[in-house]
Amino acid sequence: MRAVWISALSTLALGVGLFCYLAPLDPGVLALQFAFTPRSFGQIVHFWSPADLARYRSHLPADFAFLFAYGLFGYLLATRTDVAAARAPAFRRVLSWLLPVAACFDAIENALHWWLTEMPRFGVAPLYAASGAASSLKWLLAFGFGLMLAYAAYRAEDD
Structure with a gap:
């Protein structure tokens, strides 16, 4: 249980640190995460x-630490606590991998953003789309984790 708490507090x-550090950016980082085209990406970066x-x-280096922390937290929460114990083994298995897979998509997004923000890059539209897709999948998986966790907590009250 100690590892769950350490990963939760690290996350x-x-x-919080990243949120505060990036708060001055306008438009915010979230806008950049959903920029699927060179034009939309460039409009944000050039602003x-x-x-x-x-x-x-x-x-970005701290964001890699963050994605490792939240991926580990999701895995440990699902496998080392009884949060999903009342659910079927398949439920726990899916829950245990949602945040680690989200973190992998986050790593892809970060790597692409690191390269795409280094200098203007034209003619690589698929990479901008891949970055937006990786971000979208990351957010969908994180949202799915939250929904499954809420469902497990709700069902635990009924038991």
Whole structure:
């Protein structure tokens, strides 16, 4: 249970830290995550000052630590606690892999953002689409994890 708490507190600390660090960016990071085309991506990046872009790029190493922390937290919560114990083994197995897989898509998104923000890159529209798709899948999986966790908690009250 100690590992669950450590991963939860690490995720929380890194998440709050990143949120505060990136808060000055306008438009925010979420807008960049859902930029599927070179044009929409470029409109956001070019709206930022050079210092804003440097701020965004400098957060990426910490974001890799964050995605590792939340992926580990999701796995440990599902496998080392009784949060999903009343559900079928398949339910627990799916729950245990949702955040780690989301973290993998987050890593893909970060790697693409690191490369795409290094300098203007034209003619690689599929990579902008891949970045947006990776982000979308990350958010869908995280949302799915939350829904499954809420369902497990709801069902636990009925038992």
